[in-house]
Amino acid sequence: MDLAIILALDVLNGAASLFLLCVGLAIIFGMMKIINLAHGEFVMLGAYATVIATNAGMNIWVSMIIVAPLFVGLVGLLIERCLIRFLYGRLVDSMLATWGLSLLLIGLVTTIYGNTMNGVPTPLGGFQVGEYRSSWYTLFLAGMAVSVMALVYALLRFTRFGLIARAVMQNPNMAATLGVNPSRVYMITFGIGAGLTGLAGGLLAPLSGITPVMGAAFIAKCFITVVGGGATIISGTLTASGLFGLVNQLGAYFTTPVYGEVILFLSAILLIRILPQGISGRFFKGMS
Amino acid sequence: MTDARHAGLQSILVLAAATGVALLPLHLDLFALMQVTLFAAMSVLALSVAFIWGFGGILSFGQTAFFGLGGYVYAIAAINFGDSTNAILLAVVLPALFATALGYFVFYGKISDVYLGVITLTVTLILFNVVNSTAGEAYRIGIARLGGFNGIPSVPTFNMPFHPEIPLSPETSWWVTGGTLIAVYLLLRLILVSRFGRVAVAVRENETRAALLGYDTRLVKLGVFVLGGAIAGLGGALYVNWGAFVGPTIFSLSLSAEIIIWITVGGLGSLFGPIVGCFVIQWLVALIGSQQTFNSNLVLGAILVGFVLLLPKGVAPTFLLCLARLRKRYRSTTEHGSAQSTPHAGQLT
Amino acid sequence: MTELVPLLKTEKLTMNFGGVVANDSVDFNLGEMELRCLIGPNGAGKSTFFKMLTGQITPSSGTIAFRGRSIAGLPSHEIARTGLGIKTQIPNVFNGLSVRENIWLSARRKNTPRMANLVVDEILERVRLTEKQSAIVGQLSHGQRQWVEIGTVLAGDPELLLLDEPAAGMTDKETERTAEIIREINEARAIIVVEHDMEFIKMIARTVTVFHQGRIMMEDTLKNVLADARVRDVYLGKKVVVS
Numbered sequence: 021m022d023l024a025i026i027l028a029l030d031v032l033n034g035a036a037s038l039f040l041l042c043v044g045l046a047i048i049f050g051m052m053k054i055i056n057l058a059h060g061e062f063v064m065l066g067a068y069a070t071v072i073a074t075n076a077g078m079n080i081w082v083s084m085i086i087v088a089p090l091f092v093g094l095v096g097l098l099i100e101r102c103l104i105r106f107l108y109g110r111l112v113d114s115m116l117a118t119w120g121l122s123l124l125l126i127g128l129v130t131t132i133y134g135n136t137m138n139g140v141p142t143p144l145g146g147f148q149v150g151e152y153r154s155s156w157y158t159l160f161l162a163g164m165a166v167s168v169m170a171l172v173y174a175l176l177r178f179t180r181f182g183l184i185a186r187a188v189m190q191n192p193n194m195a196a197t198l199g200v201n202p203s204r205v206y207m208i209t210f211g212i213g214a215g216l217t218g219l220a221g222g223l224l225a226p227l228s229g230i231t232p233v234m235g236a237a238f239i240a241k242c243f244i245t246v247v248g249g250g251a252t253i254i255s256g257t258l259t260a261s262g263l264f265g266l267v268n269q270l271g272a273y274f275t276t277p278v279y280g281e282v283i284l285f286l287s288a289i290l291l292i293r294i295l296p297q298g299i300s301g302r303f304f305k306g307m308s
Numbered sequence: 309m310t311d312a313r314h315a316g317l318q319s320i321l322v323l324a325a326a327t328g329v330a331l332l333p334l335h336l337d338l339f340a341l342m343q344v345t346l347f348a349a350m351s352v353l354a355l356s357v358a359f360i361w362g363f364g365g366i367l368s369f370g371q372t373a374f375f376g377l378g379g380y381v382y383a384i385a386a387i388n389f390g391d392s393t394n395a396i397l398l399a400v401v402l403p404a405l406f407a408t409a410l411g412y413f414v415f416y417g418k419i420s421d422v423y424l425g426v427i428t429l430t431v432t433l434i435l436f437n438v439v440n441s442t443a444g445e446a447y448r449i450g451i452a453r454l455g456g457f458n459g460i461p462s463v464p465t466f467n468m469p470f471h472p473e474i475p476l477s478p479e480t481s482w483w484v485t486g487g488t489l490i491a492v493y494l495l496l497r498l499i500l501v502s503r504f505g506r507v508a509v510a511v512r513e514n515e516t517r518a519a520l521l522g523y524d525t526r527l528v529k530l531g532v533f534v535l536g537g538a539i540a541g542l543g544g545a546l547y548v549n550w551g552a553f554v555g556p557t558i559f560s561l562s563l564s565a566e567i568i569i570w571i572t573v574g575g576l577g578s579l580f581g582p583i584v585g586c587f588v589i590q591w592l593v594a595l596i597g598s599q600q601t602f603n604s605n606l607v608l609g610a611i612l613v614g615f616v617l618l619l620p621k622g623v624a625p626t627f628l629l630c631l632a633r634l635r636k637r638y639r640s641t642t643e644h645g646s647a648q649s650t651p652h653a654g655q656l657t
Numbered sequence: 658m659t660e661l662v663p664l665l666k667t668e669k670l671t672m673n674f675g676g677v678v679a680n681d682s683v684d685f686n687l688g689e690m691e692l693r694c695l696i697g698p699n700g701a702g703k704s705t706f707f708k709m710l711t712g713q714i715t716p717s718s719g720t721i722a723f724r725g726r727s728i729a730g731l732p733s734h735e736i737a738r739t740g741l742g743i744k745t746q747i748p749n750v751f752n753g754l755s756v757r758e759n760i761w762l763s764a765r766r767k768n769t770p771r772m773a774n775l776v777v778d779e780i781l782e783r784v785r786l787t788e789k790q791s792a793i794v795g796q797l798s799h800g801q802r803q804w805v806e807i808g809t810v811l812a813g814d815p816e817l818l819l820l821d822e823p824a825a826g827m828t829d830k831e832t833e834r835t836a837e838i839i840r841e842i843n844e845a846r847a848i849i850v851v852e853h854d855m856e857f858i859k860m861i862a863r864t865v866t867v868f869h870q871g872r873i874m875m876e877d878t879l880k881n882v883l884a885d886a887r888v889r890d891v892y893l894g895k896k897v898v899v900s
Contacts, residue, residue, distance in 0.1 A: 120612025127606025240433045243426045278441040293417045513751040521763045522737035
């Protein structure tokens, strides 16, 4: 029984972190059709922002929940203006450019801060379930995932920006004739996506080794989740992270963490193969 | 340019390259020779991607999967056989088989092109994770220990075919590597003027049209992909021969990124350009590696971003385009209305 | 006409997209060597019908028999190999290749290299593009690209050609030439033409099939179709006829 609870907590943890990691990517991909290969580096930047702010004496919660998303969101805005906006409608070029961006960010952070950095301790401590230990932070992550989900849903559903954004994604030209500036909507959307990714980086900073290349560990997982989830941002990402989080943690429990990840990847590839329509290949036909 | 003149230029280029490969050891010290041997091995990998992406329209972000597989297969087979001849063969065949399986899964499953990038990238990461976790006595194939993150050290290098007692000298090794590069280049050139090559380009241009003309586009793409996998595997064997070592970093994301940079710099849709791109970029990386002020990723990233934004066609095609424009201007001023050359598509087949 | 096996026969051919019925129970017959025109307002289901015939989409239900052989749901390339070629509505060509290469790719599928070159030369004559053979197709005019596509399809030696709006975007002179080309092709092959341009239809048509709301509304000679009140109502009356 205790074991079952611990396993359930593990799965919850896996699904929640996966959702937090993916939601920014899903927004950028789902709404703008930009595959951002620098996504992992946005996570990395969020983690660095948190660690640096905390080490400079800032409260860890403030640096995780406010500093990280704000900083990465601003970086995202900057990147959208300098790079991404030239690449709309050029899917492959946008992948290549963001891959270059990913290397650039890794190189930049390495040059400034070196190959590794002391992390921050995990706050909140742990609790006992029978003979197993778990941490409150796990539950906090799940709570954050739910809040982010609610926030994104409300943003898209109930705000003027959400309505405009959805309209622009449907038909940018039509929206432009209605007096909406699509370029500005894209910019803000990219900034929000980047900010949420930075938040994920901040929240995972206490759990990860802080290195410039830490993003590489997340990137494949994120892509496969977003692709597996399909076009709908919230429900798609949520179901896919739930499913893959489950597969990952169970696989890790019954084999090793490494094989847990392998099993996750294999099942994701299988899912893409079995459910190609769920992945909305139609968005990409002919855009090569 | 007429096909005949093009073919003439190609032969001159290849002859010059062959002469260069033959004579290079006279002019370079051992260190430099080893360096170019490495670049040539990498260039074989560059050719494999240049072919499948530039001519087959298949964007594989994980060509290192086949490259690394070729390297590991070569290492394991060479250690077990004690002879490199069959090991090289296996390093081509097994990655090709793996590419067949993966390609069948992808192309016959109608998975769209962009997801192919994501899937190949993921497969590469799977291989990295798996191989990385094979430290320990239990993981061995025959007498070869996989070694996990430490990799496989002291892999036997190439020997004279079926004569394991005569290993190749660095000079001979260079000749083999450089010669293989030229041979692969020629092979791909030949394929491109064959019916298969032309259909492959047609599928890249317009898959629907090719299918409506009665070509099985899935099969064509699979063929291109498998060929690319085989060549990448061969490159892996050459790479391991160069360093007598293979480790899981052969599957790394950064190498995948470097391949993409070679091609972007050298020009998509060219075979020669990516080789130049590979040499230049690898030379640059080696140069940066020897100093401490800035990180090679910074430079590589800036190059990739810069090229995509400013020179999306790459150096070689842009250069050729400028050359063609210059020539056109020159011609129109000297000989008004010169006879239009008419290339015949079928002539070379 | 009915005692022979028709070249093409569809029975109860139906295509649903979600809740939208694009084609509803279409029974269609085409004889050997026939030249048939399909007309009907936008959204009548003509292009969907073509897409089902060529395997670009799989019918929801119903059968398609080509020379008595069932081809419904086969992949495009297999249908093409049975002898069915299509020029799609939007020019579907290899834009980066030359005119000659476009046609050669089609000719080379069944022929030896030497034969393929002969076929290409002949086709170039027929679609009046011999002078343009080394031009890159993407740089040609819309009308010329239509001809490239017709030539490319023809080089595959199909028994039945489907031409979806072959005269769209052409000048009057080009339209006339296209009609001429189509009549020539029809000397040896069956053709189905979808067109909006009534002037063009008048140049080539014998039997006309009218599609309306995914169904066949009527099928008769051009004269009778033009005289029919319902046709005028759903189609001619609403659309300004290009003259």
